[in-house]
Amino acid sequence: MTDSSATTESATTQPAQQPTDASAKPGRKEPRHNLFSTMLDAMTDGVMVVDDKLRVVVTNRALRETLLLPPGSHGQPLLKVLQEPRLHEAFQKVLGGAGPCNVEFVHRGLQTRVEDVLVVPLPDHVDYGHRALGVFRDVTERRELDRMLMDFIANASHELRTPTTAILGYAETLAEAPPTDPETLHRFHQTIHRHAQRLSVLLGQLLDLTRLDANTYRMQLEALDLKPVLQAAVEQQQEIAQDSGLSVHLSVPGNLPTVWADRGAVEIIIGNLLQNAIKYTPPGGGRVEVKARADGPARVRISVIDSGIGIATEDQARVFERFYRVDRGRSRQMGGVGLGLSIVKTLVDHLGGKLELSSAVGKGSTFSVVLPRAVV
Ligand SMILES: Nc1ncnc2c1ncn2[C@@H]1O[C@H](COP(=O)(O)OP(=O)(O)OP(=O)(O)O)[C@@H](O)[C@H]1O
Ligand SMILES: [Mg+2]
Structure with missing residues (x-):
């Protein structure tokens, strides 16, 4: 939201604080001031100037917008504008003659932002006296x-x-x-x-x-016939499934369109989903199915369906995170580390596909991979 009073402040300096240019002819000061404020407002880093009484005298648009500074902050004490004791202390030190200093603080506004600020002294000015400049860099993403x-x-x-x-x-x-x-x-x-x-x-x-x-x-994208890839994946897991008293079924229509994908990536994706389906279905009597079908004119859907323990709604988004396991002890016992689904998710993204999950505790889970069809 744009605050009209904040917009008025985009002149960045208060009238009383405008830099004067002795060589400028009367009436020519305004364009220079405009140039100065336009340059400051075009910067992506935040800028703040504080005077020797620790009052804010200049701010640019990036700073006001990132930290949502209150309107009318020019001329106000720094601590009132931004309640950040570490920042205040840094300006105090620099104004006290300590030389440039770096400070990092976490600003908890509407959004939490991590700011890295370089505070440097400005050359003394005959009218404005002693001042310090702070250049604010938003390092939230880097820290994350x-x-x-x-x-x-x-x-x-x-x-x-x-x-x-x-x-x-x-x-x-x-x-x-x-x-x-x-x-x-x-x-x-x-x-x-x-x-x-x-x-x-x-x-x-x-x-x-x-x-x-x-x-x-290295993705080697090609028009891939899914049937033999899925058959091989099922055969590979059949023995492990049988050891747990499970049967794995494959159903692929004869006229399934080819997909535009990398064979190795599809093998890893289906292999992981099948391993999970078998691992998380209690032994005896259960059934695991791999189905593939055309999904609209441009896509193919492969589903791995189990009748196992299922995943609670609150865990469904988290199972794709690295190292996340719903039941750490159980998964570890089965030799799992919680990386399989995060690899599947990354590979599906790389293939330009979609990964969907529907599951109910105690009933089972269906993981579906939707891949683009090869253009023929
Ligand atoms: N078909 C499924 N049914 C029930 N829970 C599942 C199923 N697939 C995955 N999960 C849950 O999601 C978690 C994450 O799965 P993921 O495949 O990433 O890791 P993992 O199987 O524990 O270990 P690994 O790295 O060997 O694959 C599992 O620990 C399990 O709790
Ligand atoms: Mg797994």
């Missing part, structure tokens, strides 16, 4: 990205630590005091193997995500 990266590293390290510790522990026992009983020995080997496998899957997933993030995942 930093936070996400730190979270990602913390989660990844945590997940890597569990299997690494287990492998080290069992290997040390085998080297120092190997059990004599063949059954225990076999169990040790199996445990090491299981954790090594988990490490290998996790590293593979992290590598996929890194490649996708860095845009170095």
Whole structure:
């Protein structure tokens, strides 16, 4: 919303504070002032000038709009305009002769913004005296990205630590005091193997995500016939499904149009959705279905349907986040780290497709991937 009084202030300086130009002819001051304020208002960084009584005397449009400064703030004490003690302290120091200084503060207005401010002294002016200039940079997004990266590293390290510790522990026992009983020995080997496998899957997933993030995942787009790809994916999981007493069914019409996609990406997408469908369906009697059909004139829809534990509404958006698991303990027990669906989501986005989920607790889930048809 534009406040009319704030707009009037876009002249950026108060009349009493306008810079004067001794060489300018009478009547020529206005254009120079306009140039100055237009330049300040065109800047994307925020600008503020504070005088030696710590009053705000200049602000530009970017600053007023980002921090929603109250109208009529020129001439007001800085602490009244922005209740940010750290910013106040920085201006105070610089005006006190401390030299340039940097300060970062979190401004909690209608939106929370993180501002990085460089405060520098201005040359003394014969009329306006001692003043300091603050240049405000909005670093909200950069800080959010930093936070996400730190979270990602913390989660990844945590997940890597569990299997690494287990492998080290069992290997040390085998080297120092190997059990004599063949059954225990076999169990040790199996445990090491299981954790090594988990490490290998996790590293593979992290590598996929890194490649996708860095845009170095090479997509080989082609007119892809889905039937053999889906058949192979189902066959690959059939054995695991049978071990849990589940059956996997595939239904693809003979005249299914080809999609414009990368074969490897589709294999990863369907593989992950199928693994989940099997993993999160209690053993015995359940049924998993993979269906594909044309969806309007330009798209093809592939659905992976299970009759498993389902996902509560409040978790449905979150399951696509990295490392998110509805039931951490259960998923970990099944060898999951919570990366599968985030990889699926990123790949579907890269293919220009859509990913949909409908689910009910205790009834089952349907994950659908909608891909663009190949133009023939
Ligand atoms: N078909 C499903 N039915 C019920 N819950 C599911 C299903 N698919 C995923 N989930 C839930 O979403 C979470 C995230 O799934 P995701 O595939 O990303 O991770 P994961 O299966 O735990 O581990 P992995 O990284 O090995 O795939 C799972 O932990 C599970 O709680
Ligand atoms: Mg998974």
